[in-house]
Amino acid sequence: MRKYMAEMVGTFILVFSGVGSAVLAGDRIGPLGVSLAFGLALLAMAYSVGPVSGCHLNPAVSVGLLVTRNMKARDFFGYVVAQLFGAVLASALVLAIAQGAAGPYDPRVEGFWANGYGAHSPGGYNMGSAFLTEFVLTFVLMFTYLGTTDSRAFVNMAGIPIGLALALVHLAGIPITRASANPARSIGTAIFVGGWAMRQLWLFLAAPVLGALLAAAVHRLVRTPAYVIRSPHDRRAFPGPQVQKD
Numbered sequence: 001m002r003k004y005m006a007e008m009v010g011t012f013i014l015v016f017s018g019v020g021s022a023v024l025a026g027d028r029i030g031p032l033g034v035s036l037a038f039g040l041a042l043l044a045m046a047y048s049v050g051p052v053s054g055c056h057l058n059p060a061v062s063v064g065l066l067v068t069r070n071m072k073a074r075d076f077f078g079y080v081v082a083q084l085f086g087a088v089l090a091s092a093l094v095l096a097i098a099q100g101a102a103g104p105y106d107p108r109v110e111g112f113w114a115n116g117y118g119a120h121s122p123g124g125y126n127m128g129s130a131f132l133t134e135f136v137l138t139f140v141l142m143f144t145y146l147g148t149t150d151s152r153a154f155v156n157m158a159g160i161p162i163g164l165a166l167a168l169v170h171l172a173g174i175p176i177t178r179a180s181a182n183p184a185r186s187i188g189t190a191i192f193v194g195g196w197a198m199r200q201l202w203l204f205l206a207a208p209v210l211g212a213l214l215a216a217a218v219h220r221l222v223r224t225p226a227y228v229i230r231s232p233h234d235r236r237a238f239p240g241p242q243v244q245k246d
Contacts, residue, residue: 002052002053003052003053003054003075003078003079004053004078004079004081004082005082006049006052006053006055007049007053007056007057007079007082007083007086008082008083008085008086008089009049009086010045010048010049010053010055010057010086011057011058011082011083011085011086011087011090011184012086012087012089012090013041013044013045013090014038014041014042014045014057014086014090014185015086015087015090015091015094015184015185015188016090016093016094017037017038017040017041018034018037018038018041018170018185019090019091019094019112019113019185019188019189020037020090020093020094020097021033021034021037021038022034022037022113022178023094023095023098023110023112023113024094024097024098026113031170031171031174031175032171034170034174035167035168035170035171035174035179036167038166038167038169038170038179039163039164039165039166039167039168039170040163040167041163042055042057042159042162042163042166043159043160043162043163043164044163045057046158046159046162046163047159050158050159053079054070054071054149055159055162056071056079056083057083057086057182057184058083058141058181058182058183058184058185058208059079059080059083059084059182059183059184059208059209060138060142060181060182060183060208060209060211060212061141061142061145061212062076062079062080062083063076063209063212063213064142064145064146064212064213064215064216065146067213067216068146068216068219068220070146070149080184083184084184084187084188086184087182087184087185087187087188088187088188088191090188091112091188091189091191091192092192095107095112095192098110098112107189107192107193108193108194108195111193112189112192112193112197113178113189114178114186114189114190114192114193114197115134115177115178115179115180115186115189115190115197115200115201115203115204116130116177116178116196116197116200117129117130117131117176117177117200117203118130118200119196120196120197120200121176121177122174122175122176122178123175123176125175125176125177127203129176130176130177130203130207131203131206131207132207133172133173133176133177133207134173134177134180134181134203134204134207134208134211135207135208135210135211135214136211137169137172137173137179137181137211138169138181138182138207138208138209138210138211138212138215139211139212139214139215139218140165140168140169140215141162141165141166141169141181141215142211142212142215142216143215143218143219144161144162144165145158145162145165146215146216146219147219147223148161148162150219150223152223166181169181177204180204180208181208181211182208183204183205183208183209186201186204186205187201187205190204
């Protein structure tokens, strides 16, 4: 139960920080500021809830870890439910704050930073471009996650590259789809916009999951086999905190 609660709280903070920055201060901080908000929130959560749940905060990441056998199948459903609940709750809170401004805020009119393509893409990018963008950017995020949390990596530092990877994902993706790479984040905003956001939501579920699956497969191919340390003087081992035999 603790790990599910950690996933819910972590996803809540990630979505509230990122979407909140975009909706409430996006005109002041711009795409760079929004990207940093997402990245810094993930970095903070990596060290806050990571020791409890692994800090997935993203159903696509959970899928990637499931197929690489880095999480138990019986935990998968609970993780995804917790992530979705955290994302929806965070989006609801951002909307409540936005509606407290002097002027009216209608998410169906303003867009509420929901992900979209075509007429609902910031740059007018079509469905194919949006799909490729979400696919590749989730691949980048998932591959970084797997590489930096591998048993042969310096896992104590993993939160930094993962947070930077999410910031990079948003820098590249905001002009095209407002950047998702996270089905929970997409669902959280889409349900309050309705209409076009719900009709286009399929892309922001399918592309991230497929990108995560490809990242899991590629990581499996490129990961370096570890040596077995036979004595304290054996220096052939890969320089990581843990050394295991495949």
